Amino acid sequence: MRLAYLVTHPIQYQAPLLARIACEPDIELTAFFASELSLGAFRDPGFGREVTWDVPLLEGYRHEFLPCLGERRDLGILRPWSHGLARRLRRGGFQALWVHGYARPFHVWSLLAARALGLTTLLRDEATAISTRRGGAKRLLRAGFFAGLRPLVDRYLAIGSLNRAYWRALGVAEERIFDMPYAVDNARFQALAGAAAARRDAFRQELGLPPDRPVVLYASKLMARKRAGDLLEAFLGLGGAAAARRPLLLIVGDGELRATLEARVAEAGAAGSVRFLGFRNQAELPAFYELAEVFVLPSEHEPWGLVVNEAMNAGTAVIASDQVAAAHDLISPRRGRPETGVVFPVGDIAALRGALEQVLADPERAAALGRQALARVSAWDFEADVAGLRAALGLGPRGEAS
Template identity: 55%
Template sequence: MPFLPEEAEGSTRKKVRLAYLVSHPIQYQAPLLRRIAQEQDIEMTVLFGSNFSVKGYQDDGFGVDVKWDVPLLDGYRHEFLPVLRDGHTVRFANPLNYGIWTRLRDGNADTPASTMRGFDALWVHGYITVNALHGILAAKSLGIPVLVRAESWLRDRSRNGLKLATKSIFFTMLKGLIDGVLPVGTLNAEYWSHYLGDAVPQSLMPYAVDNDYFQRRSRQAQSGRSTLLAELKLEPARPVILFASKLQRRKRCADLLEAYLRLSPAPGIAPHPYLLIVGDGEERAALERRAAESGFDSIRFCGFKNQSELPSFFDIASIFVLPSQHEPWGLVVNEVMNAGRAVIVSDDVGCAPDLITDGVEGCVFPVGDIDALTGALRRVLASPETAAAMGQRALEKIQRWGFEEDVRGLRQALAKATGKIGA
């Protein structure tokens, strides 16, 4: 049953009625939606296109069946739109729903007909699906302001001149249909500025995770540290390098493996740190073969781990590495920073400009440069104190990049677009 936020008895406070249109329940977003639902002057209803993530599904990237072990629907008002097509994935025309115009016109489904009124604003996740465009056009026809949030950046995949020209034409049209954008970070803000100029207001709504949750889980994990180390056959005195993501080519875990092998002090001698690879996917078999070829017994493949399990692996890590190519953000970096761990990322990871300063919270290296990655590993692992100090600074940084900043950015955008609430 949809969550109905309580109103203070006798309250006459103005409320902005916000619709949020998104493809499906997303594990990273659920706690943020619960936080927004606590705002007394924002009455939000989430309109989902599909429920596949709630039921469980085959994840193309991990290559395994996934059912998230965190609550996806609790604590906020939501409903699922009528379905025309649902292929249990997100594509341009999937999921495909109808009734969006009606929902925006009429407001909440549980509102009595005598008091029914439409939404005051629409927030859309993304802008290149049929559902998103349907929602934007429907809101425009109803005179409802539209806010867009996406993770796009200018370091895009290569496109020919025709595609780039088409994209510019598209954004010229989009500019007239939306009233604000919610950049998730520095690179995303640059993207919006490039395509929309100054015509569309920006309000930073950073890509964040539930910091309180991950910090709490990381503290709890400490009591089970010795058990996990024993299960993985790791000596407590040796440092641990951790990778945790999908084992896809663009994640470039192979680069990390090669850099790790170069830490060997002499031929045939394993590096002093361990390497833990958490995740699954199409590259796993090749990575396991390469690890076996090395003859080193210091590499562990741990398979897919659900969100609630990751803090235990963060806890035993000395350093976390995400060497990805074309990684629009990398929310796992937010997660591990909440455990107070140093982080190495490539310069093609979108969160780098906002979260990681080279030599401060960890290191940033040129994507695909295995020598540079090897050097970054040596820098961070120069001493236990070096890694620990970087980890402490990472924890301090991430505490200023959370849900409260998200709510502040959303309120600013709604204030500009509707004039009904204060920023």
């Protein structure tokens, strides 16, 4: 099976997955990119600073950058203006096109080209009912857009239960949706967390943290949608047994709200309990996850939240809002599934404070939640992604035709 994959630019979370798919003996994968944005240093508006990823983005799989008009390191709705994919699909003898995203014109043009060439088409995207605010007019426009898009897509790859429900609500038949869960490189994160555990005390000393105070961790962009301020207010209001343990709040990340949050900490006289540690790259994060007793992601309109996967790979309990899509698959309790953390209503600071007090008051329960989190996320992995992709392509397990 000759499979073409189209995505805007190399993405740090996707690179190891593409390398894993390339190992399948009966899938000849080639990734096509429109932009070189993420190669080398680039300004990330969410972090409000320049970022250079510390993971290899192009290793282990075939890839090409499409010819374009304009600057190749741009990335916008119409930038760069890529072309030539139809010619490559035809000359390369590709049998299927997998497209990540649908919001840009080149996504639709690519699906049109693949349909004209008779290729099987697959679509994967992060959208859910909670991933953005949609008024009545937007909902009508979306319904009209998808009425035109559906004939161009043979199969849909669902990243989680809310994403699957989103496709179903748009009229996609159940049998056309295949699970391809949003996962991180579990093996890498677990290995890095294991190495961090061996030097936990030394890491605490490097950060200047007292040895006997439990850590609450936030690691994400400091922007309004992430609602780090809700976590700060909940933390400042802790009481009871949780407060008696004198927890520390570590805020890892950067962004437009950092100065505002720092001012609030100073106003509250809480500089001894709240530390701002700035942006940290992927390879650095497992040490923070491993150090924490609980990780918190209070976001609204979060399409997934891969930091939840990362924290769980370190065996850390997670508290997340009900607008973090990952929480619905990895945290929310279901019949027969052990608890891995706590889900609270987004924006409800009192509920978030209660969740923190519940976890921090009982270290043994926090540790049990962490163990169960590790077990849960270990099954939410690249192997499940490969299995879902193979099923969507009509391939049996490990190269056996279905």
